[in-house]
Amino acid sequence: MLRGIKGVKDILPDEIARWQLIEDMARRLSLSYGYQEIRVPVFEMTELFARSIGASTDIVEKEMYTFQDRDGTSLTLRPEATAGVVRAYIEHNLGGSAVSQKFFYLGPMFRHERPQAGRLRQFHQYGVEYFGMRSPLADVEVVSLLWRFLSGLGLPDLTLEINSLGDAADRPPYKAALLEFLKTREDRLCQNCRRRMGTNPLRVLDCKVPGCQTATEDAPRITDHLSAGSRRHFEDVQAGLRDLGIPFSLNSRLVRGLDYYTQTIFEVTSGRLGAQNAVAAGGRYDGLVEALGGASTPAVGFAVGLERVALVLPASAIPRPHSLIFVAAFGEQGVTAGTRVLDELRGLGLRADTDYRASTLKAHLRQADRLGAEYVVIIGDDEVTKGRLLVRNMRTKEQEELPLLTAARSLSSRLKIG
Numbered sequence: 001m002l003r004g005i006k007g008v009k010d011i012l013p014d015e016i017a018r019w020q021l022i023e024d025m026a027r028r029l030s031l032s033y034g035y036q037e038i039r040v041p042v043f044e045m046t047e048l049f050a051r052s053i054g055a056s057t058d059i060v061e062k063e064m065y066t067f068q069d070r071d072g073t074s075l076t077l078r079p080e081a082t083a084g085v086v087r088a089y090i091e092h093n094l095g096g097s098a099v100s101q102k103f104f105y106l107g108p109m110f111r112h113e114r115p116q117a118g119r120l121r122q123f124h125q126y127g128v129e130y131f132g133m134r135s136p137l138a139d140v141e142v143v144s145l146l147w148r149f150l151s152g153l154g155l156p157d158l159t160l161e162i163n164s165l166g167d168a169a170d171r172p173p174y175k176a177a178l179l180e181f182l183k184t185r186e187d188r189l190c191q192n193c194r195r196r197m198g199t200n201p202l203r204v205l206d207c208k209v210p211g212c213q214t215a216t217e218d219a220p221r222i223t224d225h226l227s228a229g230s231r232r233h234f235e236d237v238q239a240g241l242r243d244l245g246i247p248f249s250l251n252s253r254l255v256r257g258l259d260y261y262t263q264t265i266f267e268v269t270s271g272r273l274g275a276q277n278a279v280a281a282g283g284r285y286d287g288l289v290e291a292l293g294g295a296s297t298p299a300v301g302f303a304v305g306l307e308r309v310a311l312v313l314p315a316s317a318i319p320r321p322h323s324l325i326f327v328a329a330f331g332e333q334g335v336t337a338g339t340r341v342l343d344e345l346r347g348l349g350l351r352a353d354t355d356y357r358a359s360t361l362k363a364h365l366r367q368a369d370r371l372g373a374e375y376v377v378i379i380g381d382d383e384v385t386k387g388r389l390l391v392r393n394m395r396t397k398e399q400e401e402l403p404l405l406t407a408a409r410s411l412s413s414r415l416k417i418g
């Protein structure tokens with residue numbers, strides 16, 4: 001038998017209520033904050049990701065699904081969506097119209113990682129991108145939307161951490177100071193970190209190996225190397241978050257796995273997630289639009305990992321499905337009348353179903369039980385002759401007779417009130 005790919009999961013009907021709830025919340029909140037949906041392709045030119053995410057990042061070094069198109073062009077399945085959104089923003093001159101500079105997206109991302117709990121090769125993200133706003137209040141808005149989304153879903157044990165990476169001018173002197181420090185600790189660092197010292201020294205601070213963490217405990221802090229402007233921006237973001245009552249803590253070791261971030265960066269973790277505890281991450285990326293060939297445009301955004309949200313989503317948050325009405329029709333005329341009633345119920349927006357194989361009431365009732373129906377509409381030839389049908393409440397077992405012609409309408413008005 002052919003099986004699916006490791007780390008690439010089916011989302012089956014018994015999990016779908018969770019996903020729909022999460023996606024509905026994302027859509028509803030994004031729209032209320034003024035973000036419009038954008039759908040960018042799941043594959044792009046490889047160069048787009050290499051140039052935006054950064055050549056010496058985990059994603060570009062080892063996680064991308066890259067393949068050659070038939071004409072030899074190198075293509076890549078998107079490992080994240082910001083690069084594609086920025087490309088579309090530039091390509092369609094979206095910055096030229098004043099209205100829609102705020103976008104959200106939902107969809108699958110692809111990374112070749114070692115599959116484990118909370119880490120997949122195809123996973124889903126909800127994210128937003130806010131273009132053209134340099135104000136720290138844009139950072140605050142984006143974090144506030146993220147916080148409202150996660151706390152609105154009732155996710156337990158959330159922590160928001162923020163940091164500032166400064167601007168493009170702050171980074172080189174800090175990198176130099178960090179590198180000086182790392183050289184004095186080189187013998188205590190893991191192989192990977194020693195390599196990163198040459199390519200991307202900030203990533204050493206992000207290493208999960210305990211030895212590396214203790215070795216860099218007293219590393220110079222980026223927040224001590226910020227220009228006056230960057231410091232001011234960061235302080236304004238913090239003040240804005242406090243004003244909105246969003247709890248956060250400062251983490252000067254926080255860095256991101258993508259090179260395009262500047263100024264504010266943030267991450268939300270859940271204490272219930274175990275090792276892969278990051279639910280969402282984001283920050284400001286003022287240089288990216290220009291780096292990809294657009295006009296200089298400040299931007300800020302986030303991405304949420306939806307599998308991880310689904311993992312910790314409390315069961316109490318998941319709404320129960322609408323009541324199911326099962327139509328038990330049998331006998332020649334019964335089936336004809338029953339099919340019509342079924343169609344009417346569905347036309348009225350009710351959830352209604354039947355079993356076309358069942359030819360006896362007993363068989364129908366068994367199936368209604370399996371499906372968890374709350375009402376069963378019973379129509380046999382006798383009922384058709386009388387112009388009536390029976391409605392059985394499966395919980396109370398009470399039964400009542402209704403006129404065939406108006407039964408669907410009266411069930412509908414009853415269920416919509418109740």
Ligand code: ATP
Nearest residue numbers: 113118119120123257278279280281303304305308
């Ligand atoms: P991590 O440190 O967990 O590798 P990351 O820094 O690579 O995360 P981002 O690129 O910032 O993650 O993506 C944002 C969010 O997407 C993460 O916080 C996480 O919830 C989710 N995510 C990232 N990679 C995966 C994956 N392979 N499987 C499932 N979710 C993922």
Ligand code: MG
Nearest residue numbers: 058059113257
């Ligand atoms: Mg990663």
